[in-house]
Amino acid sequence: MKNLSLLLLIGFVGSITANLCITKTLNFCQYGFNQNLNVSSTADWTNPGTLNFIVRSYYLQGIDGLLAVCNARQQFAQCLGDQYDACMSPLNFIASGESPADAQSYVQLFKTMEFDCNGGFIQSSRNWPCIATILQVKDDKLNECRQQYNTDLQKSPSALCQASADYETCVRRQFGTTCGSEVSWWACERTRRGLSIDSDCPSDTCSLVASGAAMTSSGDERPSKLVFEMQSDVVDVIHEISKRQKMEH
Numbered sequence: 551m552k553n554l555s556l557l558l559l560i561g562f563v564g565s566i567t568a569n570l571c572i573t574k575t576l577n578f579c580q581y582g583f584n585q586n587l588n589v590s591s592t593a594d595w596t597n598p599g600t601l602n603f604i605v606r607s608y609y610l611q612g613i614d615g616l617l618a619v620c621n622a623r624q625q626f627a628q629c630l631g632d633q634y635d636a637c638m639s640p641l642n643f644i645a646s647g648e649s650p651a652d653a654q655s656y657v658q659l660f661k662t663m664e665f666d667c668n669g670g671f672i673q674s675s676r677n678w679p680c681i682a683t684i685l686q687v688k689d690d691k692l693n694e695c696r697q698q699y700n701t702d703l704q705k706s707p708s709a710l711c712q713a714s715a716d717y718e719t720c721v722r723r724q725f726g727t728t729c730g731s732e733v734s735w736w737a738c739e740r741t742r743r744g745l746s747i748d749s750d751c752p753s754d755t756c757s758l759v760a761s762g763a764a765m766t767s768s769g770d771e772r773p774s775k776l777v778f779e780m781q782s783d784v785v786d787v788i789h790e791i792s793k794r795q796k797m798e799h
């Protein structure tokens with residue numbers, strides 16, 4: 551019995567150590583990320599607004615800007631290695647004194663880039679001109695979507711999943727009307743990934759057809775939903791393909 555509790559204790563401590571985000575390492579990797587984007591400022595998780603501004607300005611430059619961001623992000627993730635997942639949790643930064651909003655915003659930025667450059671890379675790269683245009687011309691609307699989400703959450707924190715779903719719908723509407731259904735999916739999934747709600751809202755998924763937007767012209771909505779609903783295993787396959795594509799280059 552005593553041995554068992556000792557074993558359990560060792561296992562417990564072991565799993566904590568494996569999941570630590572070490573600030574020194576994160577600092578180092580963040581420095582590398584900034585250098586890769588030619589940013590001289592010391593922007594990090596304490597000022598996510600500056601980082602957001604920098605990444606956005608690259609995105610608006612077009613596909614080369616996207617690739618520059620993806621390159622910097624890839625090196626950042628490799629630099630963090632095993633610590634990556636632990637560092638991509640807002641709790642880290644809240645524990646070290648950041649406001650929950652800043653902590654969330656920093657993690658959201660990196661989770662969003664992860665999607666833009668990995669899971670959603672195929673869709674990003676083949677639609678980037680339209681995506682970059684919407685990021686620019688619909689900036690106000692996209693901020694409104696975000697503000698509505700914050701307001702909803704403040705009003706009722708327990709309605710996280712509904713607020714998230716509404717946020718996803720709001721964002722996908724901005725992209726979908728101009729860029730089509732693939733980008734509509736991309737915008738929804740990108741938003742969902744950014745919020746890191748997989749464990750809190752497991753039933754929240756992004757289908758190719760926006761909910762409520764029935765395909766009246768083709769008559770039957772069901773088959774397309776079945777074919778195009780992006781489940782996580784499909785996203786994994788896409789991830790593999792984009793990895794292979796990168797290796798070929």
Ligand SMILES: *[C@@H]1O[C@H](CO)[C@@H](O)[C@H](O)[C@H]1NC(C)=O
Nearest residue numbers: 585586587588589618619622
């Ligand atoms: C950063 O600056 C260097 C030197 O001016 C340049 O070669 C490089 O392409 C720049 N990187 C980015 C991502 O713009």
